[in-house]
Amino acid sequence: MTNAVFWFFAVLAVASAALCIVQRNPVSAALWLVSTMFSLAAIYVLLNAQFIAAIQVLVYAGAVMVLFLFVIMLLNLGHASSDIRGPSAIAATLVIVGLLLVELVGLWRYSPGRVAAEVAQAPGLRDPAAAFAAGMIARQDAVTHGVVGGIAAPLFQIYLVPFEITSILLLAAIIGAVVLAKRKV
Amino acid sequence: MLLGPALGLSAILFSLGVAGVLLRRNAIVLFMCVELMLNGVNLSFVAFSQLYGASGYIMVFFVMTVAAAEAAVGLAIILAIFRHKQSVDLQNINLLRG
Numbered sequence: 001m002t003n004a005v006f007w008f009f010a011v012l013a014v015a016s017a018a019l020c021i022v023q024r025n026p027v028s029a030a031l032w033l034v035s036t037m038f039s040l041a042a043i044y045v046l047l048n049a050q051f052i053a054a055i056q057v058l059v060y061a062g063a064v065m066v067l068f069l070f071v072i073m074l075l076n077l078g079h080a081s082s083d084i085r086g087p088s089a090i091a092a093t094l095v096i097v098g099l100l101l102v103e104l105v106g107l108w109r110y111s112p113g114r115v116a117a118e119v120a121q122a123p124g125l126r127d128p129a130a131a132f133a134a135g136m137i138a139r140q141d142a143v144t145h146g147v148v149g150g151i152a153a154p155l156f157q158i159y160l161v162p163f164e165i166t167s168i169l170l171l172a173a174i175i176g177a178v179v180l181a182k183r184k185v
Numbered sequence: 186m187l188l189g190p191a192l193g194l195s196a197i198l199f200s201l202g203v204a205g206v207l208l209r210r211n212a213i214v215l216f217m218c219v220e221l222m223l224n225g226v227n228l229s230f231v232a233f234s235q236l237y238g239a240s241g242y243i244m245v246f247f248v249m250t251v252a253a254a255e256a257a258v259g260l261a262i263i264l265a266i267f268r269h270k271q272s273v274d275l276q277n278i279n280l281l282r283g
Contacts, residue, residue, distance in 0.1 A: 006187055010194045017198055017221055021205030026213050033217050036198070040224055047191060049231045052245050056227075059249050064220065064256050071260045072213060075267050083210040083274060093207040097200050104196030151242045159243050166250050173254035180261035183268075 006046050013039035024082050026072045030065060037061040050147045191232035199225035212263050212273040216256065223252045 013036050020032035037060045044053035084090075145153060155163055198221060205218030227245045234241030263273055270277050 003187070006190065010190065013194065014197055014201070017201040020221065021201060021208060021214075021218060026211060029214050029217060033221065036221065037224060040198075040228060043191065043194070043228065044231055047187060047231050047235055049234065049242060049245075052227075052231055052242055055246070055249060059253060060220070060224070064253055067256055067260060068213065068217060071264065074264070075213075075273065077211075077213065077273065083214070084208055085210060089207065093204050096207065097204045100203060101196065101200045104199060105193055150239050151246070154239050155243050155246065162247065166247060169254055170250065173257050177257040177261040180258065181264050 002046055006043060009039040009042045009046075013043070022084070024084075026077050027069065030068050030072065033068075034061050034065050037065070051151055188232055188235065192229055195225045195228035195232065197225075198222075198228065201225075210275045212266070212275055212278070213260075215275070216259050216263070220252060220256070223248055 016032045016035035016039065020029045020036060023029040023032060037056060041053040041056040041061070044050070044056060085093075144150075202218045202220075202222030202225060205221065206215055209215055209218065227248055230241040230245045230248070234245075266278060267273055272278075
């Protein structure tokens with residue numbers, strides 16, 4: 001059952017992404033991207049990442065895509081002509097993307113056992129024997145701390161400094177966006 | 186577990202994002218394709234988090250923050266360029282080409 005749902009949303013995500021990059025109209029492209037992001041949120045739930053799935057819907061499918069649609073509306077780009085590059089660029093794209101895909105899909109053959117064998121040879125990572133004996137760590141964390149607690153505890157302990165730096169980044173982004181979008185500086 | 190299929194899907198989504206960046210000339214669609222690539226990477230982080238605990242989720246959290254900041258600043262830049270050129274086609278944006 002889980003597998004069937006996964007493959008349904010995987011096909012939906014890939015089809016929506018493909019339609020997103022070939023749609024001439026930016027508004028349709030944005031809406032297909034929203035469909036991709038919703039499918040990914042469903043897949044995150046299947047992978048035991050419920051909190052990330054909620055954030056995906058709220059931040060990506062909600063806030064970021066509304067920003068995109070708002071700018072498209074502001075610039076009145078709803079009826080743009082075709083902007084796909086010429087045949088030489090298409091050929092170059094096929095070569096580059098084909099090579100990249102061959103390289104990345106090699107990861108498909110990764111299985112938990114093989115990851116365990118490779119991690120066992122790399123020092124400094126979590127002890128793989130314990131990790132795999134305990135089954136899925138993510139699911140265990142969710143049982144002991146709750147779905148959000150399992151993320152909040154490390155976020156506010158180990159990763160506190162990066163978290164605070166993130167707030168500076170967001171402040172800089174806000175000021176930068178306002179200054180850039182102003183008519184006269 | 187679904188580790189391998191999730192990684193394969195993330196690879197396909199990332200490659201589609203790269204294809205979009207190389208194929209399109211509309212600056213806004215280009216930005217959407219970058220978001221697609223970031224989503225592909227997020228998926229592989231989540232897939233590996235099944236095995237290695239919550240650190241991957243926190244990386245996804247940071248990637249989303251950076252993506253939101255990047256979208257805000259990038260779209261502001263596109264807006265500023267549109268005011269000068271009346272176009273978001275990358276062919277018309279060639280000030281640095283000399």
